[in-house]
Amino acid sequence: MSDLKCESVSMAAMAIADGYQPELSSQQIEIHLASCANCREELGQLQELSSLLDTQERRLGTETLWLKIERRLPEVNRTSTSRGSASFMVLGALLLGYRLVELIPDRDFSFLFKFVPVLLVIAAFSYLRENPFKINSELSLEGES
Amino acid sequence: MDDNAAIERCRAGDNEAFRHIVERYQAEAIGHATAILGNREDALDAVQEAFIDAFQALDQLDLNRRFYPWFYVVLRNRCYKLAHGRQKREMSNADDMEILAAAATIRPENSMLLEQAMLELSAEDRELITLRHLDGLSYQELAERLGVPQGTIMSRLYHGRKKLRDRLARLSFTGLKVEL
Numbered sequence: 203m204s205d206l207k208c209e210s211v212s213m214a215a216m217a218i219a220d221g222y223q224p225e226l227s228s229q230q231i232e233i234h235l236a237s238c239a240n241c242r243e244e245l246g247q248l249q250e251l252s253s254l255l256d257t258q259e260r261r262l263g264t265e266t267l268w269l270k271i272e273r274r275l276p277e278v279n280r281t282s283t284s285r286g287s288a289s290f291m292v293l294g295a296l297l298l299g300y301r302l303v304e305l306i307p308d309r310d311f312s313f314l315f316k317f318v319p320v321l322l323v324i325a326a327f328s329y330l331r332e333n334p335f336k337i338n339s340e341l342s343l344e345g346e347s
Numbered sequence: 348m349d350d351n352a353a354i355e356r357c358r359a360g361d362n363e364a365f366r367h368i369v370e371r372y373q374a375e376a377i378g379h380a381t382a383i384l385g386n387r388e389d390a391l392d393a394v395q396e397a398f399i400d401a402f403q404a405l406d407q408l409d410l411n412r413r414f415y416p417w418f419y420v421v422l423r424n425r426c427y428k429l430a431h432g433r434q435k436r437e438m439s440n441a442d443d444m445e446i447l448a449a450a451a452t453i454r455p456e457n458s459m460l461l462e463q464a465m466l467e468l469s470a471e472d473r474e475l476i477t478l479r480h481l482d483g484l485s486y487q488e489l490a491e492r493l494g495v496p497q498g499t500i501m502s503r504l505y506h507g508r509k510k511l512r513d514r515l516a517r518l519s520f521t522g523l524k525v526e527l
Contacts, residue, residue, distance in 0.1 A: 209505075212505065213501060213502060213505040214501075216501075216504070216505050216508070217486070217501045217504075217505075220479070220485075220486065220504070221485060221486070222485070222486040222497060222500075222501060224498075224501060246525050247512055247523070247525050247527060248505075248508055248509065248512060250523045250524055250525050251508060251511065251512050251515070251523060252480065252508065254452075254453065254461075254522060254523060255476065255479075255480035255481070256480050256483075257450060257452040257453070258447050258448075258450055258452075258453070258461070258480065258481055259447070259448040259450060259481060260378045260379075260382070260446070260447070260448060260477060260481040260482065261378060261381070261444065261445060261446060261447055261448040262374040262375060262377065262378045262448075263373060263374045263375075263376070263377020263378055263381070263387075263390075263391075263394070264374065265373070265377060265391060266370075266373070267369055267373050267391070267394060267395055267398065268366050268369045268370060268373075270395055271365075271369055271395055271398050271399065271402075272362070272363075272365075272366070274399055275362040275365065275399075275402060276362065
């Protein structure tokens, strides 16, 4: 039992006082404390500090934030939906135009012309600062649970 | 109106319903942000931004879960983003008593020293100690809220309290029954 590190014992003793059961048992801790004055002193100080902290209360905010937040909510909606939907409508119109041009008979477009739709899509996502390959981990986790 | 009803109305496009959420949780959120940032002015900015972030992400909130623990994650992300964005943090003057409320269990001068010692801790240590002792969260609740194992909570809490004790000793704090 004397092989136990002082820090492990003090940490475990504090955890037990907090209501958490660590790997060390209470018996192991007691045996160590009986022979280690340093640990007893340290634990005494930390437990006193904990007791004092338990009597303290958090100072809560008294400020009212709604008016400042409310002013920004319509702006939030606009940036998240209007800008995106308008951009995708423009993208759709451009792709449709591309398709119509491509259907014109007897026109020999160069090989590079086939990359135009890809460039349009890349340009749209760059403008929106969106990553089309991004996975929303929070949504994935919710789905799993 | 309960939280879920307000959130459903927000999702349906009624921004005014978000007022219920803001007014219900702003006091607590400001208290939590102040404990992390050590500065009430920055805390107010962080809380505002966090409410905006939460509003934008309301679709991701599972209504079977309580709002505030979910919001707390959003809030602390905002706080740490703000804290790390600054080269040197400007802490509040300890005379202001921004983290702790006045308490009858401790003399005012010791209360000031305790606040000062807490402001000298890292934001992470201060957050953990205040959640444990001022809010009374269990290790399991702390682990869920901070996204780390309970063993990590045990270790970080132990070392955080030791640092706090050392700072109090340096400040000649006399509010404990034992000598530091």
